[in-house]
Each structure stands twice: as C-alpha cells, then as structure tokens.
Amino acid sequence: MTVLVAYASERGSTREMAQHMASRMAVALGPVDCRSVEEVGSVSGYEAVIVGSAIHNQSWLPTAAQFLTRLAPELAKRPSWAFSVGMVDALPKPFRKRAAELQQKRLRGFLPQEIPLRGDTIFSGVYQSDQMPALLRVLFRLTGGRFGDLRNWAAVDAWTDEITAELAKPSSTSSGNITP
Template identity: 45%
Template structure:
C-alpha cells in the first residue's frame, strides 16, 4: 500500500475541498493517505508519493505552496509527484480563455516544472464576489468574468483515478 500525502495551499477553501476529494478517492483505491495544509508539514520523508495543490492568486501559486516546494525540494525530487493548480479559466469568456491557459503554462513552469512532476492539472475553482475588492469585481465583470462554482468534479475524479492507477502500477510499497 502506497503512503500518499495530499498537501494543499488554499485561500478561500476551494483548493482545500478539491484536495480533500482527491485524498478520499485515493484512500478508497487502497492508498494510505494523509491530507494536510502545506504550512502544517514538518517532514515528508515517509511518503512514497505526493499530490500537491495550490490556489492561484496574482498569476502565481500561493506563497505557502512555493515555500513548501522550496523547503522539501530534495525530498520531493525522490518521490512520485503530481501537482494541481486551482484558478479561473472557466470563469472567463471564450476569447480570454486562451490567455488564461498561456498564463497557466507560466505558472506551471515557475511553480512545479523544476520538481519534474508526473503530471499537472489546472482546475477551475470557486469565484465569489467577496473574493475581490469592489473595483476588481467591476473589472472582472467588464471583461466577461463570471462568479460561481466552476469545479468539474468528474474531471478531478478522472485525474485522481489516473494517479491511483499509476501508484498501483508502480507497486509502491512503504
């Protein structure tokens, strides 16, 4: 049975809920799973694999997620690693979506590519009016942005199932 850490950095709870869903699904697939905020971890040595996620704010991972990758860079380099980001792509209208995807590639390069993850996904999250200052709300709406819950749970489940299959195929043991 693989020991898996699902670690996350969440600003408003959406990333935490996605991480929790991933952890529950991996555990159902016969993995020994721990779920934790990146700020609460002191050691990752006991894990065979890590699934690491962060919300995206100001076109970058949250500082606590970046600090986690810096602090545990050496440990993470010896583990099976998957990463996910939670951002805004599905909240934007069609013409702006390609821009969001280009930005996602930059975020991936800055945040996780140097760690050589086995996979990375950008998921849409929850966007509420209270997440933005008043002027930003107006600008977000002006460019066609929409508020709401844009998480695609089926996509998240498929990705998680792919991770579970990879872990099972690797025959990772504690």
C-alpha cells in the same frame, strides 16, 4: 502505499478539492493523508505526493511555493504531482482555454526544475464577486465573466484516477527511492 495530498488554500476551495482527491484515492490505495502544506515538515514517510495551491496574482500561495523549495530534494525522490486552482472558467468563454494555457505555462516556470513532476494541471475553484473590486465587477459581468463555484468535479475525478492508476501499478514508485 501511503500517499500525501498537501494543499495551500486561502478560502477553502483548494482544501476541499484536496480532501476530495485524498478520499477518492484512498478507496484504491489505502491510507492517504490530506494536510495543509504548513503542517508538513517532511515527506520522507510518503511514497507519493500530490501538492496543490490556490493561485493568487498568477503565482502559487507563498506557503505552497515554500513547500516546494523546502522539500524539493525529498519530492525529487518520489512520484509527485502538482495542481493549481484559479478562476479561468470565470472568464468569458472564448478566452478560457488560452488563459488556462498561458497561466499553466507561467506557473510551470516557477516549479523547481529539480522536481521531475509526473504531471501538473490547473483547475478552476470558487471565485466570488467580492473577490474583485466593485468597478471591475460590473465590467467583468458585462463582458461575459461570471462568479461562483466553478469547480469541475468530473475533471478533478479524472485527474485523480489517472494518478491512482499510475500508483497502483506494481513498479509505480520504482523511480523514487524512499529515504528515511
């Protein structure tokens, strides 16, 4: 089984999460490649693909969105998953769950319909105070917002393990024909 974990990351937190997923999956599945979406010309050599992007302004980074559009026909033929990395856990606690739901709904709206994703999820990444204009920063803190490394590695591991378990099943790639 050769799996690809592809990522689009501006400051590195999404890349580190993708690398972590790839290493964890490799223990059970064998070779797992981890590459930036810009490095991937084709996924025809992979049996399964996981693609993730940092969220900017409620959308995936352009390179990740282009990856999906460009490779949609290939992705549709193999088990594929998507993850998004944002900052909802930086928000005041009462707003986090609802914000994550709304954001995930919005992000799902732009995923190409022809890719039948086996799953998609949203994680929090790293959100530093210099990523927000100074005035807003003060207001954000006063209303209970926070900055820092918000990554929940237990949640990342749990999602990765679900995918690993699915791919380890004998019939895991039967819905997708690997094309040259």
